[in-house]
Amino acid sequence: MSDLRDAAMKSKAWPFQEAMALVKRYEKAPPEKGYVLFETGYGPSGLPHIGTFGEVLRTTMIRRAFEVISDIPTKLVCFSDDLDGMRKVPGNVPNREELAEHLHKPLTSVPDPFGTHESFGHHNNAMLRRFLDTFGFQYDFISARDFYREGRFDEVLLRAAERYDDIMKVMLKSLREERQGTYSIFLPIHPETGRVLYVPMKHVDAREGTVTFDDEDGREWTLPVTGGNVKLQWKPDFGARWAALGVDFEMYGKEHATNTAIYDRICEILGGRKPNHFSYELFLDENGQKISKSSGNGISIDEWLTYASTESLSYFMYLKPQTAKRLYFDVIPKMVDEYHQQLRAYATQDDAARLANPVFHIHGHNVPASDMVVPFAMLLNLASVSGAEHKEALWGFIRRYAPDAAPETHPGLDAAAGHAVRYFQDFVKPQRVFRAPDxxxxxxxxxxxxxxxxxxxxxxxxxxxxxxxxxxxxxxxxxxxxxxxxxxxxxxxxxxxxxxxxxxxxxxxxxxxxxxxxxxxxxxxxxxxxxxxxxxxxxxxxxxxxxxx
Incomplete structure (x- = not known):
């Protein structure tokens, strides 16, 4: 075992702590499927927000840490629950009136209000993948619509019909009395209206693999549970995905933490092994409210990247994942400068210190050198006193201070100068209040x-x-x-x-x-x-x- 692996197995950095728990999961024998599977789930009911990105990034950090201490291959699956019904029209999309008539249809059956994709679900999936690809994540994308329709869920769905009563017992314990009478783990998709129905089951036939129910007009229907005719409620869907895919690790926000026992038990009833979990704290907007993809508060990924590098955002995501953090524009300058401080420190550190350095978890073994000879906060102040409207105005000062620096040799600094000018114009300039000295x-x-x-x-x-x-x-x-x-x-x-x-x-x-x-x-x-x-x-x-x- 290498010295690096020895140091990694002793590291207190949270990705290594989670990775060590996964090593113990397979200390007796490797997984039969041949790899350790990491999963992240995404509900495309609105435009992907920065918290979704953070979930994939943090999972990737644990995956990278696992690959340092184990030789077992790994995979990362990003699963989109795009067969979910659209329960309300998001507040941050165009043509909202046109979407209203498609309420409760699967997101992949709702027209795209932006007019660029096959459906609203397809549009949001594409946005998510573009975000993830920007950061170079290695992942397999799974659409719930395709997963259900192509039969990849059929075995688990038939097992859910067979063990319907056992799963219902788990779920009913978690529901209020008035909800218990109408609840079913299966949500039929109406053959005529295409809407996802929240109706009780009159009969579940395990032998035939069908469900019988009355629709909202009182008409009786019998549908097979396979082939995309029904989907699972979101809590059973969690456990069913884990069982169907053989998921070994999934993280989610603390709002899911109270449901962990439910997800785990359903996974086990369906013949799976419950995965390792990690619960992270929520991101808050400028007013201390939880960020939401439907309301669009907080910062989007594109907005962050308007004012700073991808790496600075990754650095923010690494820090204290189990502590609630404000995610607003005023955190950006500090994150940029702290990220570069860690880059400079990395070059002088031993293996143990490097493995605890956030930049290792951002870059792996390919940590770059910092070319920020001028801190971002200083660039902002230069932009402020010079009233700069273009980054070229800052380079006159930078060259005098650091004669060897140039945009061609210091691309990170050059990008930061542009970011600083935009940040100054949008956030600093409107807020400046000068006063006379006493x-x-x-x-x-x-x-x-x-x-x-x-x-x-x-x-x-x-x-x-x-x-x-x-x-x-x-x-x-x-x-x-x-x-x-x-x-x-x-x-x-x-x-x-x-x-x-x-x-x-x-x-x-x-x-x-x-x-x-x-x-x-x-x-x-x-x-x-x-x-x-x-x-x-x-x-x-x-x-x-x-x-x-």
């Missing part, structure tokens, strides 16, 4: 201008700061206007000499007066990147009140 802040900023124009004035401020701190003999640094550290020490000294306590009030004043925000970059690095003359001019505009005006 008397204390004005005196400090005037001193900072003098220090940035005169090296002796800068060193004098640092000396005064040292003396006030009881270190009068501390050696002064060399004047280096290109050094982030020197410039930061000058800004720091100004704040100390002018008595800002806590010192963060000084930096907050700089941000509010000069950037129109209460938070901002490490100011020494900002000066080095933006330029000495430009920074002096910016401060002077703040002092005259031009920015506030």
């Amino acid at each position: 008397a204390k802040e004005r005196a400090a900023m005037e001193d900072l201008v003098r220090a940035l124009r005169d090296g002796d004035a800068a060193l004098d401020l640092i000396a005064r700061k040292n003396a006030a701190a009881g270190k009068p003999d501390e050696a002064l640094p060399e004047v280096d206007w290109h050094s982030d550290e020197f410039l930061q020490s000058v800004v720091f000294a100004v704040g100390k000499v002018h008595g800002f306590e806590p010192l963060r009030d000084w930096f907050k004043a700089l941000y509010e007066v000069l950037l129109g925000a209460s938070e901002g970059p490490r100011f020494g690095g900002f000066i080095a990147l933006y330029g000495m003359d430009e920074t002096v001019a910016l401060i002077e505009r703040g002092l005259t009140g031009e920015l506030a005006a």
Whole structure:
């Protein structure tokens, strides 16, 4: 066993913890089907949202971790329950009025309101697959409509008819009394209207494999359970899929966690082995509400990718999956910079630390080097002070700060510059509120201008700061206007000499007066990147009140 595998089996990273549980699942003998099967389920009742993507990504991370510690082959299936009836018209699609007449029909029988696909279900499936393909996932896609109609579910459906009473006992225990009288695990699809019917069964014939029921008009029908004539209610469908496919692992949101025992028991009644599970916390929008594909709140995948890289989104998904997280635009800059911090750290880490690093779980063994010589937050501030409308405006500053950088040699940085300009224009610019400095802040900023124009004035401020701190003999640094550290020490000294306590009030004043925000970059690095003359001019505009005006 390799050193890497040894380290992986001891890793506390959550994908390896879940992978180890799967290894134990087959410690006595490998799976008869020849591989370990991971599954993700998707209900295409609305446009795929970012939570659906997260489910596939996180499952892929566990799959990748499993492949490090086991030689058993793996597969990932993305299963779309597109035979489900459309119970309401989503609020975020066009031509909503036309969809209303198709309520309760299977999603793959509802016309596509976008006019691009065979049905609404086909459209949403295509959207999901496009999202997944963008991120390079390796998966097999299964449509419930095809799975039912092509007979791949027939064996399990016939077994469900045979063991109908046993499954009903499991389900009835979980239902309110008023629901128990009308519930059935089978949902017939009306031969004439094509609607999915929620009606009780008058008779289930296990021998013939049929169900008999009255439709909503009181007419009696008998249909075979096979061939796509009926579908299963969603809870039995979970367990039936696990049994039919031989699923070994599935994760889902915490709203499903209370049903896990039901899914497991139905799987076992139908002759399957219950899979390993992982329950993750929900994503919340800007108001702390659960994101929903029908209401369209929160961020879509396309929206995130307008302002940041795919990898930054993957990094967000890796973090604390069992903690509820706000998923809104304001998290993007932090995720971008943290992702690149982890990339830089990876190059210096040993195997154990690398396996705990999120970028390993994003990239596997092919972790790239970061080319972000300027943090995303700094690019945003550059865009802010320069009023940039195109990324080319930022490259003038970037080249002066990092002469060896260019769009051709630093494609990640080039893309980030474009993202930063769009983010600034859409989110930062409309929210900026500049103010004039008070008397204390004005005196400090005037001193900072003098220090940035005169090296002796800068060193004098640092000396005064040292003396006030009881270190009068501390050696002064060399004047280096290109050094982030020197410039930061000058800004720091100004704040100390002018008595800002806590010192963060000084930096907050700089941000509010000069950037129109209460938070901002490490100011020494900002000066080095933006330029000495430009920074002096910016401060002077703040002092005259031009920015506030």
